[in-house]
Amino acid sequence: MEYNKNFYQIHSNGDIFQRIQSERGTIGYYDLPYQDTSDIKAYAKTIVQKHIVVIGIGGSSLGVKAIYEFLLPSNKYQKDLVFLETLDPLEINHCLTKFDIFDAHFVVISKSGNTIETISLFKYLRTLVEINSDNCTVISKAKSGLTKFAQDRDIKVFELAENVGGRFSVFSVVGLVPLAMVGVDVDNLLNGCKRVSASFFDQSSYYAPIIRKARFLVENKARFNINVIFSYSSSLEGFNKWYVQLWAESLGKININKTRQALTPIALIGPVDQHSFLQLIIDGVRDKIVTFIKIADLKDNTIIPKSNDKNLGLEYAEGLSFNDLLNKQADATIESVEAQGDIPCDVITISTVDEYNIAKLMFSYQLLVSAIGEFLQINTYNQPGVEKGKAILKESLQN
Amino acid sequence: MEYNKNFYQIHSNGDIFQRIQSERGTIGYYDLPYQDTSDIKAYAKTIVQKHIVVIGIGGSSLGVKAIYEFLLPSNKYQKDLVFLETLDPLEINHCLTKFDIFDAHFVVISKSGNTIETISLFKYLRTLVEINSDNCTVISKAKSGLTKFAQDRDIKVFELAENVGGRFSVFSVVGLVPLAMVGVDVDNLLNGCKRVSASFFDQSSYYAPIIRKARFLVENKARFNINVIFSYSSSLEGFNKWYVQLWAESLGKININKTRQALTPIALIGPVDQHSFLQLIIDGVRDKIVTFIKIADLKDNTIIPKSNDKNLGLEYAEGLSFNDLLNKQADATIESVEAQGDIPCDVITISTVDEYNIAKLMFSYQLLVSAIGEFLQINTYNQPGVEKGKAILKESLQN
Numbered sequence: 001m002e003y004n005k006n007f008y009q010i011h012s013n014g015d016i017f018q019r020i021q022s023e024r025g026t027i028g029y030y031d032l033p034y035q036d037t038s039d040i041k042a043y044a045k046t047i048v049q050k051h052i053v054v055i056g057i058g059g060s061s062l063g064v065k066a067i068y069e070f071l072l073p074s075n076k077y078q079k080d081l082v083f084l085e086t087l088d089p090l091e092i093n094h095c096l097t098k099f100d101i102f103d104a105h106f107v108v109i110s111k112s113g114n115t116i117e118t119i120s121l122f123k124y125l126r127t128l129v130e131i132n133s134d135n136c137t138v139i140s141k142a143k144s145g146l147t148k149f150a151q152d153r154d155i156k157v158f159e160l161a162e163n164v165g166g167r168f169s170v171f172s173v174v175g176l177v178p179l180a181m182v183g184v185d186v187d188n189l190l191n192g193c194k195r196v197s198a199s200f201f202d203q204s205s206y207y208a209p210i211i212r213k214a215r216f217l218v219e220n221k222a223r224f225n226i227n228v229i230f231s232y233s234s235s236l237e238g239f240n241k242w243y244v245q246l247w248a249e250s251l252g253k254i255n256i257n258k259t260r261q262a263l264t265p266i267a268l269i270g271p272v273d274q275h276s277f278l279q280l281i282i283d284g285v286r287d288k289i290v291t292f293i294k295i296a297d298l299k300d301n302t303i304i305p306k307s308n309d310k311n312l313g314l315e316y317a318e319g320l321s322f323n324d325l326l327n328k329q330a331d332a333t334i335e336s337v338e339a340q341g342d343i344p345c346d347v348i349t350i351s352t353v354d355e356y357n358i359a360k361l362m363f364s365y366q367l368l369v370s371a372i373g374e375f376l377q378i379n380t381y382n383q384p385g386v387e388k389g390k391a392i393l394k395e396s397l398q399n
Numbered sequence: 400m401e402y403n404k405n406f407y408q409i410h411s412n413g414d415i416f417q418r419i420q421s422e423r424g425t426i427g428y429y430d431l432p433y434q435d436t437s438d439i440k441a442y443a444k445t446i447v448q449k450h451i452v453v454i455g456i457g458g459s460s461l462g463v464k465a466i467y468e469f470l471l472p473s474n475k476y477q478k479d480l481v482f483l484e485t486l487d488p489l490e491i492n493h494c495l496t497k498f499d500i501f502d503a504h505f506v507v508i509s510k511s512g513n514t515i516e517t518i519s520l521f522k523y524l525r526t527l528v529e530i531n532s533d534n535c536t537v538i539s540k541a542k543s544g545l546t547k548f549a550q551d552r553d554i555k556v557f558e559l560a561e562n563v564g565g566r567f568s569v570f571s572v573v574g575l576v577p578l579a580m581v582g583v584d585v586d587n588l589l590n591g592c593k594r595v596s597a598s599f600f601d602q603s604s605y606y607a608p609i610i611r612k613a614r615f616l617v618e619n620k621a622r623f624n625i626n627v628i629f630s631y632s633s634s635l636e637g638f639n640k641w642y643v644q645l646w647a648e649s650l651g652k653i654n655i656n657k658t659r660q661a662l663t664p665i666a667l668i669g670p671v672d673q674h675s676f677l678q679l680i681i682d683g684v685r686d687k688i689v690t691f692i693k694i695a696d697l698k699d700n701t702i703i704p705k706s707n708d709k710n711l712g713l714e715y716a717e718g719l720s721f722n723d724l725l726n727k728q729a730d731a732t733i734e735s736v737e738a739q740g741d742i743p744c745d746v747i748t749i750s751t752v753d754e755y756n757i758a759k760l761m762f763s764y765q766l767l768v769s770a771i772g773e774f775l776q777i778n779t780y781n782q783p784g785v786e787k788g789k790a791i792l793k794e795s796l797q798n
Contacts, residue, residue: 059674073487073489073493085671086671087670088632089697091634116716116728123704123711124703145712146710146711149710234487251679252676252681253678254682260683262684266663266665271516274457275457275644275648279647279652280651280663281651282651282785283651283784286659287663298487302488302523304522305522306522307522309548311544311547312521318522322487325486332791336787336791339787386673386681388738394715
């Protein structure tokens with residue numbers, strides 16, 4: 001019996017590595033770590049306004065937000081970053097009360113240039129404040145309507161390469177431009193990416209950890225179809241949402257054998273979600289693989305003080321730093337999940353809160369998704385399923 | 400052959416209704432709509448500080464936050480509501496910079512009185528500001544250590560009844576006290592609950608929609624184990640998180656037949672998550688049931704203006720209100736999901752943004768969860784799976 005070459009099978013790890021290497025020319029994100037950032041940095045320095053307002057949705061905002069929120073509690077940003085993405089008019093107008101639109105610089109991000117949410121918000125904004133080359137920057141593909149609009153007005157355009165998809169664009173101009181404007185060290189971001197890229201692509205062995213993990217997830221997808229990340233710091237909430245998009249939109253696909261594929265992402269924050277989703281992980285059906293993410297050193301030693309009142313109890317936590325308590329909670333949860341014996345789980349530890357480390361985490365996740373996509377024999381980089389809704393909307397609005 | 404009486408079987412709808420009616424005395428939340436709120440309202444009026452700070456985690460904060468965030472964009476609250484729940488020291492200290500702790504009233508919420516996150520945060524706070532009967536309110540069960548701490552200092556205590564669990568406590572003092580302090584009409588909240596309660600309990604027919612929906616979800620749980628809600632307004636993000644806790648912690652259980660049960664909740668926001676999770680719903684494995692939530696009338700007619708530049712395109716959306724565009728996006732997504740033919744979905748439409756309507760939605764969801772729990776033959780109201788992690792933590796801290 002001879003199998004049809006399209007018949008679904010799990011390729012060897014070496015095969016997967018070769019495929020990723022060979023798509024490196026056509027898929028743009030792999031080489032973003034090696035871009036020249038001098039134009040971005042020089043331009044960012046010229047921005048005088050206090051508030052940087054990103055107008056973008058999905059891949060045009062989730063990655064920027066993930067990095068911004070991760071660094072926010074520890075960093076002394078020079079400027080605010082504000083995100084306008086909702087279509088809810090109450091939220092729009094509420095958001096607009098939170099900053100001075102006359103002391104704001106608007107970064108309009110839409111790869112296609114015709115994202116209905118982004119463009120509609122932008123049109124509305126233009127009725128409130130004059131938009132010109134002094135208070136606006138556009139990020140879009142070459143020759144989009146939005147790019148033309150900007151060029152007609154000498155508004156600075158950063159072009160997004162055709163072969164960098166929205167959910168893989170965080171380390172392109174989409175992420176770097178607004179982040180540089182608020183004072184993020186974008187070179188250190190790219191250093192983190194380079195570190196991961198080098199260890200992935202320069203390996204002599206094909207059994208790299210990322211490919212091995214992808215293989216594990218794919219081999220067990222029928223039984224464990226839900227991939228939970230449990231991040232122990234609320235500053236990873238933006239990362240969590242970015243992960244959900246990356247995972248769901250890349251991996252929810254029909255493969256070359258016309259079979260529906262799905263690894264379903266769920267993203268939790270610890271310890272808050274110990275009081276929510278954890279019960280389901282422990283006692284529920286065994287369909288979840290859990291990845292814990294910890295931050296080893298938050299570089300803050302706020303201590304839980306001794307209390308002068310025995311009624312408050314919990315003396316055994318006194319004298320600990322909050323950092324330690326947070327990580328001990330993570331460890332206790334990990335141990336309780338492992339003690340079940342039949343819930344696959346792993347732990348990623350980030351050393352500290354800086355550009356380098358969040359970039360390492362995010363670039364690794366992009367590579368992991370690419371590897372899973374190769375194993376599943378899907379197109380990781382398109383999103384055909386959402387086009388029908390857009391067509392229905394357009395038709396309903398045109399009638 | 401005679402079945403063991405514990406053998407799992409799906410009971411009749413009438414049976415389920417009887418069981419819920421008979422647990423009405425022992426499970427406290429069913430009768431919260433009928434409580435007397437005069438003490439809460441009178442006390443709330445005496446609070447002079449500008450910022451109300453809730454110190455609580457899980458069921459002690461998710462419900463309050465859901466209602467507060469839902470009403471926030473449209474309401475002119477008299478005061479801010481701030482939530483302190485994270486253990487991340489960077490986040491704690493960042494959060495403390497956002498309001499004046501000397502013009503703040505602290506509402507400390509812990510049913511047991513010994514929630515480690517809440518009490519540790521509270522101890523830390525006491526080193527920064529003197530806590531006394533003028534700037535603090537406690538919500539806890541009678542005779543907890545926290546209650547005693549408060550009573551020793553004449554700090555006002557609102558007692559939470561033993562038979563109201565955290566995730567079913569939003570309409571108890573846990574939710575009503577802080578919400579009344581910022582100016583929410585708590586009676587209108589309870590009116591919404593009463594409306595739902597009356598139509599559920601006063602029915603002459605057992606085939607009430609809530610029980611029918613519960614039955615559908617349970618009958619199809621083996622095939623469709625993931626329950627997605629897709630809320631079309633970013634003001635429902637807090638509701639979404641509350642839903643995840645209610646669903647996961649109530650329904651992730653081992654049932655009387657020792658079988659693991661799980662309905663896995665996923666909560667999305669439209670249109671943002673059309674650019675994220677939607678692809679997975681459309682092209683992924685058919686294991687998801689989707690409930691869309693729409694708000695019919697946001698009582699805001701901000702219009703998408705005509706643009707003077709053809710390059711921006713999308714003329715067909717011009718002249719629409721954002722409210723209309725939001726709902727047309729919901730409708731287009733619903734149509735595209737229904738067009739697949741094999742994804743079960745339903746639509747809940749809230750008429751507008753007010754206390755009455757959010758309470759109706761939340762109380763309905765509590766009843767739905769109670770009904771599902773009866774069908775699954777689980778204890779909906781406990782959370783045994785999270786106790787092991789707590790014990791491990793305590794042991795590791797005591798050594």
